[in-house]
Amino acid sequence: MPQADRLIKIQNRLNAGQLLRRQALLDELEVSFATLKRDMAYVRDVLRVPVRFDSERNGWHLDSSAIADGTHALDLKLREDEIRALLVMQHLLSRLEPGGVLAAQIGPLQRNLERLLDKGLRAPADVARRIRVLALGARRLELPHFRAAAQAVLRRRRMRIVYRARSHGRVEEREVSPQRLVHYRENWHLDAWCHRSNGLRIFSLDAIEHAQVLDDAAIEMPDADLDDQLAKGYGIFAGSQVQMARLRFTPERARWVSAERWHPDQRGRFDPQGCWVLELPFSDMRELVMDILRHVPEVEVMWPEELADEVRRRLEEGLRRMRGAG
Missing domain, CATH: 2.30.30 (SH3 type barrels.)
Structure with missing residues (x-):
């Protein structure tokens, strides 16, 4: 087995939390003990995986203390353009995800990527200056769990x-x-x-x-x-009773909506008037109603009738509130 394949197998097992017993690993990889020792040294010293040998259990495992403090980060053999692409992806994720729940997990990887750029400390700053993501209206969440x-x-x-x-x-x-x-x-x-x-x-x-x-x-x-x-319902609402909705958007709005993906199983077509007719499944209408209201007055609910009634009810209630506030 080539060394690259052996290293990938070792890393995958370690990252899965497994104890790699020496004899079982020798049999599986079909290498000598000297070769196995060199592979484990490469994983520890070059790839910077915090692996330890447990003499009592006669096997290797990840150092739990290094995982807890976030110092475990995989050192990959990547070209400079690939590293910069990963830095761009990290920057985009940090802007798109206002809760920042992945920051602690991604931080060590970013620092490792910067090190691989041979002191390319300008890279993250350059990415932030040249690429902007406007996450306006996004909710800021605290997700401790x-x-x-x-x-x-x-x-x-x-x-x-x-x-x-x-x-x-x-x-x-x-x-x-x-x-x-x-x-x-x-x-x-x-x-x-x-x-x-x-x-x-x-x-x-x-x-x-x-x-x-x-x-x-x-x-x-x-x-x-x-x-x-x-996944059969619409949005995050699940349910076993699925029905189809048909919406029709004006030609002006169709130029945008025809390129949108509302549901993996949606079907869309242009009618002779240039309107975009969209059919999609739903099991709970709450989220679908909110999306329809975003396009009022350039959308029509063709069926089912109960969906059209709920959209009308929301519009009428909103008008009553506006009149009452005035």
């Missing part, structure tokens, strides 16, 4: 959370099996199997008041099941 949720998702562990549900405002404790993290409209959400309600649920991370990663293994849900139950 993002790291715990990410750890549980990636290591496939259960979590115990204290959650304040927005629908009724009550605080509840739940044990969940996290499936995936979803970033949607300036917030992070956790798709998880709830052991109390015995079903899939979506938890907004900013509504989690306490989180604890447990030692118990999480229940694993197939991606197809997750998509079938959580």
Whole structure:
């Protein structure tokens, strides 16, 4: 096995939190002990992975103290243009994500990239000066439990959370099996199997008041099941009763909306009048109504009738409030 393949395999196992037992690793990589020692030294000294040998368990593992203080950062063999591209991506993410929940995790990587640029300290400043991202209207969130949720998702562990549900405002404790993290409209959400309600649920991370990663293994849900139950509706609202909506936008607005993606399963076409007719599924109309109202008066809800009624009700209520305020 080539050295590059061996190093990738070793790093992936270490990052997954595994103990790499010496004899098992020798058998798997089919190398001598001297070669294995050189590989582990390369991982530790060149790639700067904080790996330690545990003589009692006769294997290598990641140094937990280096992971906790954020000094563990992978040193990659990249061209200068690739490093600069990664710095640009980090800058864009820091501007697009006003909560800054990934800053602590990305910071060590950015410092390593700067070092690889051979003291290219001008690179981050140049990126910030030349590339601007205007995140106006974005919510600034404090998500203290993002790291715990990410750890549980990636290591496939259960979590115990204290959650304040927005629908009724009550605080509840739940044990969940996290499936995936979803970033949607300036917030992070956790798709998880709830052991109390015995079903899939979506938890907004900013509504989690306490989180604890447990030692118990999480229940694993197939991606197809997750998509079938959580991704068929519109936006973040899930539901099994899915129906189709048909919207028609004026020719003026069609020039923008025809290029937008409202739903992965949407269908759109221009009618003879140049209007953009958009069809898309939804299971809960709340978020869809808000998006429709953004385009008033240049949008018409063709069907279903209950969706059109809800849009009219919101407009009439808004007019009453405006008249009352006047």
